[in-house]
Amino acid sequence: MDVDGDERKIRQEIVQPPGCNADYLKLYYGKLFPHAEMFKWMSYGNDGKHPACDPSYFGRREFSFTLENDIYVRFQSFNSALQLENSIKEKCPFKIDIGPVYSVDPARRHAYAQAGDNVFIPVERELVFDIDITDYDDVRYCCSGADVCSECWPLMTIAIKVIDTSLRDDFGFNHLLWVYSGRRGVHCWVCDGRARRLTNEQRAAVTDYFRVYKGNDNSHKKVSLTGPALHPFLERSSKVLTPFFEEKLLHSQNLFASEERFEKVLELIPDESVAAHLRGEWQVNPRSSTSREDLNVVRWERLKTKTKAPGLRRCCEEIVFSYAYPRLDLEVSKHMNHLLKAPFCVHPKTGRVCVPIDPDRCEEFDPTTVPTLSTLLEELNREGLRDDTENGMFSNNKQYSWLFCFFSW
Structure with missing residues (x-):
C-alpha cells in the first residue's frame, strides 16, 4: 500500500541480509552515497546557476523511501542537494525509488486537488527498462528464482548489448545509464531530453518495437519471425x-x-x-x-x-x-509515473550496492563480486573513519572509483 507523507503503514517486514541494518546504512549514506552527483544528474542543468534554467525542476521530482520494517513513504520532494542529502541521512531508507517530474511539487499535490485533473500530472521521466533474470527461468537450468551465477548471468549481458545498441543506433539516444539492480537483473535509464519528454503512448510505441518474445505460459512458441527478410x-x-x-x-x-x-x-x-x-x-x-x-x-x-x-x-x-532474446518488463517502460530503484542504493535483501555497468565492458561484470554494504564499511573501518574532503570520498579515493562512473554530461 502506498502512503503519503506522515501517513505511514507498516507492510511485511524486510528480510535483512547480514550487515544490512540501519546503523550500517547511516554510515554508508554519511560517507559514501553520492548525494551531490545524484542531484546534478537529476537536475539536467536546472540547478539555479544558469539564467535559462528552471529552478523548480528538481523540486518537482518524486522520491520514494522504503524505511526500516518496510514503511513506505511516497511523493517526497526536495528543493536542493542539501535537502536531499539531509533527508536521506535522517530517514536512512532501506530502498530509494525515483519517480517522474510532475507539473507541481508532489509533496504539495493535495493543495492543487480542487483545481482539476490536469494540474498534478507527470511531465517528464527518463525512459526506463527493467530486465529480470527470473523471466528466463524456463530456459536456464543452473539457477531459479532470484539466484544467479556465472552460467546464467550472461543472459543479462547479451540483453544489455542488444538493447543498448538499438537505443543508440535505431533511436539516436546517447545518454544511457545501465545499473545492476542489486539482486537479479539490470535497469536502463535513457536520459536524453527527448526521451524524458516522451508521452505514455510514445513510450508504448518504443517498447512495442522491442516486443519480439511474446506468448504466455500456455503457448510453446513465443517468437515468430516472418517475412522474406528480417527487420x-x-x-x-x-x-x-x-x-x-x-x-x-x-x-x-x-x-x-x-x-x-x-x-x-x-x-x-x-x-x-x-x-x-x-x-x-x-x-x-x-x-x-x-x-x-x-x-x-x-x-x-x-x-x-x-x-x-x-x-x-x-x-x-x-x-x-x-x-x-531480451525479456523486458514492458509495463515498466510504458508509463511515465513508474517508480524505479535509484542507482547506488543498497538492495535490502542482498546488501549489494546497485552499481552502474559499462555497456562497452558489460561482459566483464560479475554480480557475485559486487561490493556489499558490510564489505564497504569493513574497508572504511580498516582505513579509519576519517573526515572526508569537501568533494567527498568518491572523487578523492580511487578505491571507490567503480562507484564514480556517473554521468559527466
Missing part, C-alpha cells in the same frame, strides 16, 4: 544472439542433455514430422559412446540440418530468439 533490428540482433547461443548457452545450460530439455526445443519446430524424427533419433541413441563432441552441439547441428527444408527457414533463428 534490420532483428537481423542485427541475430548476429549477436546466434553466436552467444551456440558458443555459450548451449553448453552452460546443457539445452539438449536430457529428454525433458530437448523436448522443449522440439516443441518450437512447426513441422511435427521433423520434430518426431529428431525425437526418435535422440531417444534411441541418447548418447554416442564413441563421440567426444559435446552432445548439445551434435544435436543442435543435427537440428539445423533437418530444418533446412522449405517452410522451416526461420526455425533455428526462432529457437535462438526464444532462448536468448
Whole structure:
C-alpha cells in the first residue's frame, strides 16, 4: 500500500541480509552515497546557476523511501542537494525509488486537488527498462528464482548489448545509464531530453518495437519471425544472439542433455514430422559412446540440418530468439509515473550496492563480486573513519572509483 507523507503503514517486514541494518546504512549514506552527483544528474542543468534554467525542476521530482520494517513513504520532494542529502541521512531508507517530474511539487499535490485533473500530472521521466533474470527461468537450468551465477548471468549481458545498441543506433539516444539492480537483473535509464519528454503512448510505441518474445505460459512458441527478410533490428540482433547461443548457452545450460530439455526445443519446430524424427533419433541413441563432441552441439547441428527444408527457414533463428532474446518488463517502460530503484542504493535483501555497468565492458561484470554494504564499511573501518574532503570520498579515493562512473554530461 502506498502512503503519503506522515501517513505511514507498516507492510511485511524486510528480510535483512547480514550487515544490512540501519546503523550500517547511516554510515554508508554519511560517507559514501553520492548525494551531490545524484542531484546534478537529476537536475539536467536546472540547478539555479544558469539564467535559462528552471529552478523548480528538481523540486518537482518524486522520491520514494522504503524505511526500516518496510514503511513506505511516497511523493517526497526536495528543493536542493542539501535537502536531499539531509533527508536521506535522517530517514536512512532501506530502498530509494525515483519517480517522474510532475507539473507541481508532489509533496504539495493535495493543495492543487480542487483545481482539476490536469494540474498534478507527470511531465517528464527518463525512459526506463527493467530486465529480470527470473523471466528466463524456463530456459536456464543452473539457477531459479532470484539466484544467479556465472552460467546464467550472461543472459543479462547479451540483453544489455542488444538493447543498448538499438537505443543508440535505431533511436539516436546517447545518454544511457545501465545499473545492476542489486539482486537479479539490470535497469536502463535513457536520459536524453527527448526521451524524458516522451508521452505514455510514445513510450508504448518504443517498447512495442522491442516486443519480439511474446506468448504466455500456455503457448510453446513465443517468437515468430516472418517475412522474406528480417527487420534490420532483428537481423542485427541475430548476429549477436546466434553466436552467444551456440558458443555459450548451449553448453552452460546443457539445452539438449536430457529428454525433458530437448523436448522443449522440439516443441518450437512447426513441422511435427521433423520434430518426431529428431525425437526418435535422440531417444534411441541418447548418447554416442564413441563421440567426444559435446552432445548439445551434435544435436543442435543435427537440428539445423533437418530444418533446412522449405517452410522451416526461420526455425533455428526462432529457437535462438526464444532462448536468448531480451525479456523486458514492458509495463515498466510504458508509463511515465513508474517508480524505479535509484542507482547506488543498497538492495535490502542482498546488501549489494546497485552499481552502474559499462555497456562497452558489460561482459566483464560479475554480480557475485559486487561490493556489499558490510564489505564497504569493513574497508572504511580498516582505513579509519576519517573526515572526508569537501568533494567527498568518491572523487578523492580511487578505491571507490567503480562507484564514480556517473554521468559527466
